[in-house]
Amino acid sequence: MITPKLTVNISGIKMRNPVMVASGTFGYGEGYENLVPLDKLGAIVTKGITMDERSGNPSPRICETPSGMLNAIGLQNVGLKNFINERLPYLRQFDVPVIVNICGESVDEYVELSKRLSEVSGIAGLEVNISCPNVQRGGMIFGKDPDLTYEVVSKVRKSTHLPLIVKLTPNVGDITCIANSARLAGCDAISLINTLTAMAIDIHTRKPKLATITGGLSGPAIKPVAIRMVWEVAKAINLPIIGQGGIMDAQDALEFIIVGASAVSVGTGNFVNPMATLEIIDGIRRYMIEHRIDEIDQLIGSVKV
Amino acid sequence: MFLTEATVIDHLEIASGYYRMILETPKISCQAYPGQFIHTRISDQYDPLLRRPFSIHRIDRKRGRIEILYRVVGKGTHLLTKARPGYKLDVFGPLGNGFKVDRYLKTAIIIAGGIGVAPLLTLGEELVKRGVSTRVFIGAKTRGLILCENEFKELGCEVRVSTEDGSSGYFGTVTDMFRDFLLSNEDISGSSPSLFACGPYSMFREVALLTRRFNIYCQVSLEERMACGVGVCLGCAVRVKGGVYKRVCKDGPVFSAEEVAWNDNSQAYC
Structure with missing residues (x-):
């Protein structure tokens, strides 16, 4: 029997396996500590960090939809300073790459965030969030425009030596166009997809189910969209891709890997099954044994079309 | 907190649209105190997708049981009413901070x-x-x-x-x-x-x-x-x-x- 090699290297971020947790679904690594040993994961992506602490959107912030959920948290987070002083020390204790998701209201804020985070130890990479649909300034505004994407990514690139991942929004016409802008601007990897802008109505009150009216759809409902987009980007550009969107089990993760993702992130799946990540790692390993695949690299982008 | 399987011991409609469910889950009953909740997966399908939180209604540590009391309000609770004795429910808990009772309270x-x-x-x-x-x-x-x-x-x-x-x-x-x-x-x-x-x-x-x-x-x-x-x-x-x-x-x-x-x-x- 072979012992499959699950390690992946995403532009210098060395991971023991390709299974990560998606931003905003694992806090700052502290919520599931009794169930999921952090050092079993490929990497952790933190909640989106902004310059200043943010209190987030009014309630209700979430609602369930068929095989999915809407959220409009509004980037509630502790802010850069508190993150560095109070949350990062906890994460440093674990032998796992920590990727910090950053979100600015302006290009300057993205630059400042990346500069400051590059000066501290314990961070393996940055994920530039140009795809949050739930804030009024910044976020998805950058990720919907190829020129703005280029501007923010190229400036962040100049301000950090850390591996740079850009997280894209699916709420665009041509995802490869945005991905290409990010590549030209010098990013090291692409992460996709963030949530799809969506809406739900309570027919009894005739009011939207979210206080912010619209929110971001996640969960199994969006997986086919995410698979299609990962496939498109993988064909178009030569950069590692972190695939995400509705991954619940190993089959889902393998689909992403086969269409071209070098790693995957579990998001909403953690809420449904807190052990999802560990089960997925195990499931990928079993699949590789069964199909006599020695290295995960042999699977990445192996789709037969 | 534990992520565990709880066995349905009894499940009864005690008033129109209101159900009481007795669950055998020794670990949770041992750790729980009033005001905490359990987070329950309703089925192994993805619709409904999310877990549902239920207050812990009663704790019977001796028999390793807890009870929940719920009202049918939507898809999740409606589906839950179908769980028969013997059914294994995926339960996460006890969660949250419950009631604080001062030791000198009279x-x-x-x-x-x-x-x-x-x-x-x-x-x-x-x-x-x-x-x-x-x-x-x-x-x-x-x-x-x-x-x-x-x-x-x-x-x-x-x-x-x-x-x-x-x-x-x-x-x-x-x-x-x-x-x-x-x-x-x-x-x-x-x-x-x-x-x-x-x-x-x-x-x-x-x-x-x-x-x-x-x-x-x-x-x-x-x-x-x-x-x-x-x-x-x-x-x-x-x-x-x-x-x-x-x-x-x-x-x-x-x-x-x-x-x-x-x-x-x-x-x-x-």
Whole structure:
């Protein structure tokens, strides 16, 4: 029997396996500590960090939809300073790459965030969030425009030596166009997809189910969209891709890997099954044994079309 | 907290649309205390997708059991009614911060509106065990929906019920009944009682105002739509004084009534 090699290297971020947790679904690594040993994961992506602490959107912030959920948290987070002083020390204790998701209201804020985070130890990479649909300034505004994407990514690139991942929004016409802008601007990897802008109505009150009216759809409902987009980007550009969107089990993760993702992130799946990540790692390993695949690299982008 | 399988021992519709489920789950029953909740997967399918939070209604450590009491409100709870004895439920818990009972507490008041009685029976049991003299106010829409009146009476609590249609007990809401009680017992704060409440939002607001006026320390058990249940997703936010949000699942579900910014929270949340 072979012992499959699950390690992946995403532009210098060395991971023991390709299974990560998606931003905003694992806090700052502290919520599931009794169930999921952090050092079993490929990497952790933190909640989106902004310059200043943010209190987030009014309630209700979430609602369930068929095989999915809407959220409009509004980037509630502790802010850069508190993150560095109070949350990062906890994460440093674990032998796992920590990727910090950053979100600015302006290009300057993205630059400042990346500069400051590059000066501290314990961070393996940055994920530039140009795809949050739930804030009024910044976020998805950058990720919907190829020129703005280029501007923010190229400036962040100049301000950090850390591996740079850009997280894209699916709420665009041509995802490869945005991905290409990010590549030209010098990013090291692409992460996709963030949530799809969506809406739900309570027919009894005739009011939207979210206080912010619209929110971001996640969960199994969006997986086919995410698979299609990962496939498109993988064909178009030569950069590692972190695939995400509705991954619940190993089959889902393998689909992403086969269409071209070098790693995957579990998001909403953690809420449904807190052990999802560990089960997925195990499931990928079993699949590789069964199909006599020695290295995960042999699977990445192996789709037969 | 444990992520475990709990076996359904008994599952009964105790009033129209209200169910009581007894679960065998020794680990959770051992660790749980009043006011905490369990986060339950309804099925292994993805629709409904999210877990559902249920207050722990009763804790039976000797037999390794807990009970939940729930009202059918949507897809998830409707599906749950189909679970038969023997069914294994995927349960995560106990979660959250429950009621705080001061060790020197002598008198307590419990106020339950509708299904809000769910987390309060186990609290009543705990209070009585500790020798706390406990008065219980239960409100419901109509006679048939008054829950747990006998259970509280059997514990030895003084129980008053109200119905909004006047079909049993006091004619009005539970807060109207409680207000009348306070007005004829103005010296109540002399015994330094603690008040514990769970019910609809409108009830919380009234109770918060009354307890402030009569100088009674009040704890409320809040409800919100939840995803993770462990404080990471920030979905179940409640606005507290100072303009910030707290997480119902992790910072609560029990809060001091003084802490919550009652006027800033959406009425829609429960």
